[in-house]
Structures are given as structure tokens and as C-alpha cells.
Amino acid sequence: MIAINYIDEIFDILSKGLFISSNSTDANIRRLYKTIEENKEQIYQYFAAINFYLEEGNEYFYFTRKENKVDLERKLEMAMKWIDIIDFLKNYDNSFGPGIRFTSHDLVISLNLNVEMKSKVEYLKRHYNGRSKHEEIIDRLIYDLRRDGFIELENEIEGTYKVLSAFSYIEKLVLSINIPEEIINEIPE
Numbered sequence: 001m002i003a004i005n006y007i008d009e010i011f012d013i014l015s016k017g018l019f020i021s022s023n024s025t026d027a028n029i030r031r032l033y034k035t036i037e038e039n040k041e042q043i044y045q046y047f048a049a050i051n052f053y054l055e056e057g058n059e060y061f062y063f064t065r066k067e068n069k070v071d072l073e074r075k076l077e078m079a080m081k082w083i084d085i086i087d088f089l090k091n092y093d094n095s096f097g098p099g100i101r102f103t104s105h106d107l108v109i110s111l112n113l114n115v116e117m118k119s120k121v122e123y124l125k126r127h128y129n130g131r132s133k134h135e136e137i138i139d140r141l142i143y144d145l146r147r148d149g150f151i152e153l154e155n156e157i158e159g160t161y162k163v164l165s166a167f168s169y170i171e172k173l174v175l176s177i178n179i180p181e182e183i184i185n186e187i188p189e
């Protein structure tokens with residue numbers, strides 16, 4: 001059986017909606033990833049008994065729960081936010097994904113040089129009420145990515161962030177949206 005402190009640590013992280021990524025800069029998170037990887041079935045069964053379902057992505061783990069009543073409007077709003085974030089970040093760097101390193105300064109410089117990124121940041125404004133300066137929006141974007149476990153601060157002195165494997169989760173979410181060809185022209189821009 002898995003040591004109870006591992007179970008507690010795993011639960012503490014995943015029950016908050018966070019991820020355990022294989023490429024984390026935190027050695028403890030990497031240890032937990034390896035523990036889950038080696039004991040997937042046991043850990044799945046343990047948490048399933050309390051209605052938390054261990055899910056595996058590409059080099060990351062997370063929890064899902066069966067919901068009786070879905071708050072569809074809230075979930076759609078969050079999905080739209082992540083679509084806008086992915087769109088903005090892919091415009092910054094088309095290969096933006098797990099393993100990429102960047103600074104907020106890199107994003108600000110690109111934003112000032114790239115007209116398309118400037119238009120994309122306007123879409124982000126609607127998700128960050130009251131923030132109108134581009135630097136504030138980027139800071140909030142980085143805060144959200146960190147809070148949700150998609151990036152980690154790798155070098156505090158240089159302000160370098162590392163994109164974690166869990167970022168694939170939101171990429172996969174966006175890519176799974178399928179709009180049939182016949183209604184594409186009906187969608188207002």
C-alpha cells in the first residue's frame with residue numbers, strides 16, 4: 001500500500017484542481033508523479049471510493065468528479081477564457097507548450113512589436129475586469145497559469161517561467177472543440 005503521506009499530498013494538490021506534472025521544477029511534485037505512475041490502479045481505486053477520479057494526460061495527472069448538476073454557463077465562460085489565452089500564447093510562439101521557457105518581459109516585448117498580439121490582448125481584457133494596461137493583463141495571465149498549475153517560476157532572479165506538461169490539458173480542451181463546416185459562416189466575429 002502507498003504511504004498515507006503520499007496519498008495526503010496527492011489529494012491536497014489534485015483536489016484543488018491542480019495538476020501533478022512529470023516535468024515540474026519541484027522535486028517533490030516529480031516524486032509524486034512517479035509514485036502515481038508506479039501505483040496508478042491502487043491510487044485510482046482509493047480516490048474513486050470518495051468520488052474523485054484520477055485521470056492521466058500526457059505526462060500529468062489530475063482529478064475529475066462526477067457532477068449531478070452542471071453549471072454550464074460558468075464552464076463555458078472558463079472555456080472561452082482558456083481559448084483566448086491559448087490563442088494569445090500561440091500567437092506569441094506557435095510552439096508554446098510543455099517545456100517552453102519565457103518571461104513576462106518576453107511577452108510584453110512581443111506584444112509591443114506584434115500587431116496581431118495587440119488585437120489578441122484585447123480579447124483577454126474581457127476576462128480581466130478593470131485591467132487595461134497590457135503589462136497588468138500579462139501579469140494576471142501569468143498569475144492564472146501559475147495558480148492553475150500550467151507553469152512554474154523556474155528562476156526567480158531572471159523571472160523565467162517553465163511551461164509544465166499539464167498545459168497539454170488546456171491545449172487538448174481547445175483542440176477538442178469541433179465546429180461543423182456548415183455553421184462556420186453563421187458564427188459572428
